[in-house]
Amino acid sequence: MKTGLVVVAVLISAGSAMAQMPPCTAVPGWTQRGEARRFDADNLFEYMDGNAEGYFLYHFVGMKGISCQSGDTTLNIDISEFEDTEFAYGMFTSTRDPRLATEKIGVTGQVTQRKGVFTKDKYYVEISANPEKDHSATLRAFLSIIEKNIQGRTTLPDAFGWFPTENLTPDSIRLVPESVLGLRLLKSGYIAQYQAGKAFLVRESSPEAAAQVFAKLRERFGQIAPAKIADEAFTANDKYLSGLCVFRKGNFVGGLANLPEGRSGVAETEKLAASVK
DSSP states (O other), X not given: OOHHHHHHHHHHHTOTTTTTOOOGGGXXXXXXXXXXXXEETTTTHHHHGGGHHHHHHTTEEEEEEXXXXXXXXXXXXXXXXXXXXXXXXXXXXXHSOTTSOOBOSBTEEEEOXXXXXXXXXXXXXXXXXXXXXXXXXXXXXXXXXXXXXOOSOOSOOGGGGTSXXXXXXXXXXXXXXXXXXXXXXXXXXXXXXXXXXXXXXXXXXXXXXXXXXXXXXXXXXXXXXXEOSSSEEEEEEETTTEEEEEEEETTEEEEEEEEOTTOOOHHHHHHHHHHOO
């Protein structure tokens, strides 16, 4: 039997209790060290200490993990589940090294000498290796096995296709888990950097909820000028966010902020609103 088939057979036999977690022996030469780990929102701090808060920001549900050993090398493998695919991807963007390239593992991943991460569907996977040396080949072997055993979405969140590409700063789209643009009214959503201004999109639970948020924004910014974009829109100026153009379309609130003086952003905002589905 070929090695790949052996790995698949081992994963299937692990049963539903292990779900996406392979045994250490899935890669030859590795054995499990210690007991398997399981954590939820109530006890993650026991494992992550101060880093747990970063997980909670992205609506963490649970984590399972194991440690694998081969000689003097140890791998800590953790698979975390989040509320949905968007928050799982948000967790990835918050932990990746923006200075380094990503690669196609699941939705996307990144492998360095001692760390490998990727996201797929509502899962975020992280493997760390010790001691300090190049473990990238081993990391990729384990990541590949785990990726194949996770079912679900392998494409970017829909919002990535809604931001117009003209003058968009590469790799600048990201999920903000709370207080988009620093405003508590905008609980969570996406931002993207452009040459002139910063675009944002927030999805509310219903058109009625979005209309309430839009009305509160209109009150907050005071002196506004109505604009004809989507269901309703306005332009304004703010001490901290500079020029603004804000729209509501169905259950979405979005627009541009940090616009330079003399630029309304209406044309750019129209393009953004038109792309939102």
